[in-house]
Amino acid sequence: MKILILAPYSSPIVQRLFKALNAYTEHEVWVASFNVETDLKNKIIGLGKLNSFLDYFKINKINKIIKKINPDIVHAHIINHYGLLALLQKKPLLVALWGSDVMVAPNKGSLMKRKFFTLVNGLVAKKANLLHTSSKHILNEMVSKYGSDIQSKINVFYWGFPVEEPNTNDYLVIQSSFLKEYGIHKEDNLVVATRGLADIYAPENMIKIIEELSKNNQLKVVVLRGFANDIEVSNFKEKIQNFSDKVVFINRLLSSNELYVLYSQAKYHISIPTSDALGGGVIEPLLMGSYPILSNIPPYQNFILENSGYIINDYSVESINILCQKIRNEELQVNIDIIKQNYSAQSIVSRFNDLYLMTLR
Known part of the structure; x- marks a missing residue:
C-alpha cells in the first residue's frame, strides 16, 4: 500500500x-x-x-x-x-x-x-x-x-x-550535555511541564503549580518551550522572576533522543491545556514511568478512568496544596504495565x- x-x-x-x-x-x-x-x-x-x-x-x-x-x-x-x-x-x-x-x-x-x-x-x-x-x-x-x-x-x-531510545553512548552524551547546559544531574527527580507556553496550554495556571512544586527540594522543575513564540517566552520569564532560580527553562525544541533522556528522569509531568485531544505530552513521559498531572477537560477525564493520572479541578491555593501534599506523600504511582500494553x-x-x-x- x-x-x-x-x-x-x-x-x-x-x-x-x-x-x-x-x-x-x-x-x-x-x-x-x-x-x-x-x-x-x-x-x-x-x-x-x-x-x-x-x-x-x-x-x-x-x-x-x-x-x-x-x-x-x-x-x-x-x-x-x-x-x-x-x-x-x-x-x-x-x-x-x-x-x-x-x-x-x-x-x-x-x-x-x-x-x-x-x-x-x-x-x-x-x-x-x-x-x-x-x-x-x-x-x-x-x-x-x-x-x-x-x-x-x-x-x-x-x-x-513513544520517544526513541538512544544507544548507550548517545544517552550518556545527552546526559552530560543536560548537566552542562541546564544543570540537570542524572540523579535529579524531575517535574516536567511538557506542553509549552502558548495560551491554550494555560501557562499562568502552570506557573501557579510549578511555583509550589519548586519548594520541594526533592524535585527539580523543568519547563519546555515547545512551539511558543518570543512574546510568550518573555511573559513566562517575567512571571517566574521571583523563583526563576528554582526552574530549568529549556528554550528550544528537544530531539526525540533528548526527550527520552529527560523523561527517563521525570517523576511527574504537567499537561493542563484548556482544550486538547489526548497528546504525546501526556503519554510519552507516562510510558517512561512519569505520573501525569492533568487539567479538568473531558479527554483527560476519560483517560484516567482506565489509566494513571491526577486531575486538578481548579488552580486555587487549596487545590494546588492538595496536589503538593499527595506528591510529598508519594501517593501518585504509575501502573506502567497497562500503559505499555495499550500504547x-x-x-x-x-x-x-x-x-x-x-x-x-
Missing part, C-alpha cells in the same frame, strides 16, 4: 508516525509538508514556506503531487489545514483531528472566523472516507456540529508514538493498518 501523509513534518508526532510506519509495515510511505526541504530519497516532499493560512488553498499544487505519486490513500492532518489542502483530490482520504482544529478554531474569535472554520471542517469531514482522533470529546464536538451521521466515520484511539508503537501501528484498510473499502 502506498500512503501519502499531508502534515506538518516539524511536529515530532508526525515524524514518529512516518518512522513507525516505515519500521513496522511494508507500506510505501511519503510525507508532504510546508517548511521542509524536499528529500526524495527519504520520500519527503517540501511544499514551500508556509507564509499564511492562504497557503492551505494551494489545492492545485497538492493535486499535482498526488497525481505524480499516485498513493492508495491520502492521510491528511489537522482538518482545516492539511485537510483543507486535500479537499479536492480524488484519492481515499483519512483525516486526523488534532484537537484545537475542532475545539478552538470554529468556536473562538469573530463570528466570521467561527463560521468559516465550521464550514471548512464540515466540508472536509464530508469529503473524508474516515477520520480519527485521540479524544471522545473531539468526536462528540463533531457530532454536535454536523449530526450523528458523522459518528460512524470517526475512529477514536491514541496515535502518538506501544506496534499496537498503534496495528490500529493504523486497520484504519487504512477501512479507508479503502
Whole structure:
C-alpha cells in the first residue's frame, strides 16, 4: 500500500508516525509538508514556506503531487489545514483531528472566523472516507456540529508514538550535555511541564503549580518551550522572576533522543491545556514511568478512568496544596504495565493498518 501523509513534518508526532510506519509495515510511505526541504530519497516532499493560512488553498499544487505519486490513500492532518489542502483530490482520504482544529478554531474569535472554520471542517469531514482522533470529546464536538451521521466515520484511539531510545553512548552524551547546559544531574527527580507556553496550554495556571512544586527540594522543575513564540517566552520569564532560580527553562525544541533522556528522569509531568485531544505530552513521559498531572477537560477525564493520572479541578491555593501534599506523600504511582500494553508503537501501528484498510473499502 502506498500512503501519502499531508502534515506538518516539524511536529515530532508526525515524524514518529512516518518512522513507525516505515519500521513496522511494508507500506510505501511519503510525507508532504510546508517548511521542509524536499528529500526524495527519504520520500519527503517540501511544499514551500508556509507564509499564511492562504497557503492551505494551494489545492492545485497538492493535486499535482498526488497525481505524480499516485498513493492508495491520502492521510491528511489537522482538518482545516492539511485537510483543507486535500479537499479536492480524488484519492481515499483519512483525516486526523488534532484537537484545537475542532475545539478552538470554529468556536473562538469573530463570528466570521467561527463560521468559516465550521464550514471548512464540515466540508472536509464530508469529503473524508474516515477520520480519527485521540479524544471522545473531539468526536462528540463533531457530532454536535454536523449530526450523528458523522459518528460512524470517526475512529477514536491514541496515535502518538513513544520517544526513541538512544544507544548507550548517545544517552550518556545527552546526559552530560543536560548537566552542562541546564544543570540537570542524572540523579535529579524531575517535574516536567511538557506542553509549552502558548495560551491554550494555560501557562499562568502552570506557573501557579510549578511555583509550589519548586519548594520541594526533592524535585527539580523543568519547563519546555515547545512551539511558543518570543512574546510568550518573555511573559513566562517575567512571571517566574521571583523563583526563576528554582526552574530549568529549556528554550528550544528537544530531539526525540533528548526527550527520552529527560523523561527517563521525570517523576511527574504537567499537561493542563484548556482544550486538547489526548497528546504525546501526556503519554510519552507516562510510558517512561512519569505520573501525569492533568487539567479538568473531558479527554483527560476519560483517560484516567482506565489509566494513571491526577486531575486538578481548579488552580486555587487549596487545590494546588492538595496536589503538593499527595506528591510529598508519594501517593501518585504509575501502573506502567497497562500503559505499555495499550500504547506501544506496534499496537498503534496495528490500529493504523486497520484504519487504512477501512479507508479503502
